[in-house]
Amino acid sequence: MLALRPQGGGGWARSACCGISVSQETFMNAALCLLVCTLPLLGPAPESETPPRRTFPNALVISVDGLRSDALIALPAEELPGFARLRRGAATLNARTDPEWTITLPNHTAMITGRFVEGEAGHGWRKNEDHDTDETIHVSKGRYVAGMFDVAHDRGFETMLFAGKTKFSIYDVSWNEVNGAPDTTGTDEGRDKLDRYVYEKDTSDMVEVLLAALARESSQRRLYFVHFAVPDLTGHAYGWDVTPDSRYMKAVRKVDAELVRLLDAIESNAALKSETAIVLTADHGGGAPLKSHTQTHMWIDYIIPFVVWTGAGQEARDLYALNTATRADPGLWQPARNAAGLPPIRNGDAANLALSLLGLPAVPESTIGAQQDLKVVTPAR
Ligand SMILES: [Zn+2]
Structure with a gap:
């Protein structure tokens, strides 16, 4: 108008x-x-609307625990070269956490299952500590909760989860050979939906394992989830301080350096280059209160990045500008779960977007991005 x-x-x-x-x-x-x-x-139609979407044999979903969006503009782009390279794709710094929870496991479970935490269709996992031995996401919910690993593994993809916190073993246990659902799609790939679960306390050690996995010659397509814990751990110890020389920003730089290693490894490997998509987001921001992120109504806790990289050499595109028909930039606010109007882009979009980039259907019974209509930039082959 x-x-x-x-x-x-x-x-x-x-x-x-x-x-x-x-x-x-x-x-x-x-x-x-x-x-x-x-x-x-x-x-x-603009390029982003050209059907069908190009698909990739490999996808990585990366979560940077406790990454506030403003951390990525607190330093010049050349001081965060890894993030800067990833953001030359389709990205927004104005994505959202789950509307009712701004803590780690509830939001990671949203990223993996494409569901909110609350509500009948929600995944229902609210716990944020190490789980008890007999606990699973399904027991907690009262019925089976499928995730992106179900969809990919049942179709023969190699699935791995690399975590920097021990409590992520809830995902290994929930989708293991006992608790995972039978595979009724095509060839029986078994119940264990995660081929490998890796916990490494040291970030560089974790990335070593990841790079070794990526470097293996394999005809299998892959869906990996990678969790960087260090910004969150540092924020809890010293505060979410985005001044350039703070401990928190050093932790963000540390993750950035690992992202550079990862991107270099992908771009120097003929089998991975141009064949790998990356979706990067965060479980929550932080700083309200200063050494935590439990004030769900505070923007510094709920505003997070959402970045989609589909190869080097692209121009940066704004994800909301690419998706005006299905998503609305929420400004400073956190829209409610059932708010009228178009939803914002949420970290919970990661599962179904990653699956669509792999050419796979949405997670059964998921509700976030379940139409797989989030448009990104995918270069021609
Ligand atoms: Zn935390």
């Missing part, structure tokens, strides 16, 4: 016309503005 307000001096001012600065002096300008706004509706 046009909303040209007169402004003193007849200067250039921001209007509601596509967010473009327009002169407000003449009818011609108003007509031009209308044309500019209408053109995308009349012209050929």
Whole structure:
């Protein structure tokens, strides 16, 4: 809609016309503005709408625990080269956590299952400590909760989870050879939906194991989940301080260095280069209170990045601008789970987006991104 307000001096001012600065002096300008706004509706479909989406044999979902979005703009891009490379894809710094929880395991379970925490369709996993031996996500929910590993493993993909906290073993246990669902899709790949679960306290050691797994020659396609714990652990010890030389920002730089290693490894491997998609997000931000992230109503806890990388050499695209038909930028607010209108992009979108990038269907009974309609930039082969 046009909303040209007169402004003193007849200067250039921001209007509601596509967010473009327009002169407000003449009818011609108003007509031009209308044309500019209408053109995308009349012209050929933008590249992001070209069906079908290109798919990839390999996908990595990366979660950076406790990564506040503003940490990525607190330093010049050249000081966070790994994140900067990943953000040259389709990205937003204004994604959201689960609307009711801003702690680690409930949000990671959302990323893996494509469900909110609460509600009938929610995954229901609220615990954030090491689980008891007889606990699983399914026992907690009262019925089986499928995740992205079910979908990929049942179709012959290699699945791995690399974690920096011991409590992530809940995922290994929930989807192991006893507690995972029978595979009724095509060839029977068994109940154990996670081929490998790796816990490594040291971030670099964990990445070593990841790089070794990626470097193995294999005809199998892959879905890996990678969890970087160090920003969260540092935030709890010293506070979520985004001043450049803080301990927290050093932890973010540490993850960045590991991302550089990972991207270099992918781009120097002919079998992985141009064949690997990465979805990076966070479980929550942090700093409210200063050394935690439990104030669910506080923006520093619920605003997180969501980054989709599908190969080097692309221009940066805003995920909300690519998805105006299905997602709405929430500004500073955290929309409720059942809010009217278009939803924001959430970390819980990771599961179904990763599966769609692999050419796989959505997680059964998932609700976040279950239409697999989140548009990203996928370069032609
Ligand atoms: Zn934490």
